[in-house]
Amino acid sequence: MKRDLDLPDPEATERLAADLAGCRPAWAVVYLEGGLGAGKSTLARALLRALGVKGAVRSPTYTLVERYPIPGGEAAHLDLYRLASAAELDFLGLDELAADATLWLIEWPERGKTLLPPADLRIQLSVHGKGRRARLRPGTQSGEAWLGRLEQAAQGPGAGQEVPRGS
Ligand SMILES: Nc1ncnc2c1ncn2[C@@H]1O[C@H](COP(=O)(O)OP(=O)(O)OP(=O)(O)O)[C@@H](O)[C@H]1O
Ligand SMILES: [Mg+2]
Numbered sequence: 004m005k006r007d008l009d010l011p012d013p014e015a016t017e018r019l020a021a022d023l024a025g026c027r028p029a030w031a032v033v034y035l036e037g038g039l040g041a042g043k044s045t046l047a048r049a050l051l052r053a054l055g056v057k058g059a060v061r062s063p064t065y066t067l068v069e070r071y072p073i074p075g076g077e078a079a080h081l082d083l084y085r086l087a088s089a090a091e092l093d094f095l096g097l098d099e100l101a102a103d104a105t106l107w108l109i110e111w112p113e114r115g116k117t118l119l120p121p122a123d124l125r126i127q128l129s130v131h132g133k134g135r136r137a138r139l140r141p142g143t144q145s146g147e148a149w150l151g152r153l154e155q156a157a158q159g160p161g162a163g164q165e166v167p168r169g170s
Contacts, residue, residue: 006150011134016042019137020049026152028145029075030105032120034112037128042135046126047080047108054078054106063110068095076105083114092118124149 010016033050035043048060054073063069063082071078079100086092092115101120112119123146127138141147 006139006154008137008139009131009134010042010137013045016045016135017049020046021053022153022156024050024053026149026156027106028123028149031123031145031149032107033109034122034125035108035110035128036112036125041128041130043110043128044082046128047110050108051078051080068100073106077103078106078108079104081107081109083109083111086114089114089116089118122146
């Protein structure tokens, strides 16, 4: 399934994040795609908050990765914008991370290339007027099932307005 959502303000992005958190699978890799200022960090931060991460969510712009305990495991929030080469990922200890992380939120995943675990869910964000548009694309059956649950959750008030056909 596909989903395209209009997110007219940051609060809409935060509601989408909360809905995604509420029906997440036990283990998931999420790619957050989109250019500078597209809203990737806003979504990642809101997802972590929705999972009970308290206090400031640090930006991994310089550290490349920040880790947080979440229910049932650990979240790894990566921002690979400053990654000089995919080989630099070795220094991050991706293997150890892979053993522990149950939720991966990866900004600028295209910089990590094939060294990253494949995405269960790709969230492609773009600027759309004063707001943002989110395209949700599953990469695995788990991601597809996740979007199915999200769709049910969004029947009520919640995530952004679905983009009308043809727009
Ligand atoms: N749905 C939205 N509508 C309007 N503004 C938004 C929306 N989501 C986020 N923003 C705003 O866009 C700005 C950039 O957001 P954010 O830092 O999350 O982008 P980013 O994709 O992480 O950018 P970068 O790649 O530069 O780190 C922030 O001021 C944020 O409040
Ligand atoms: Mg960011």
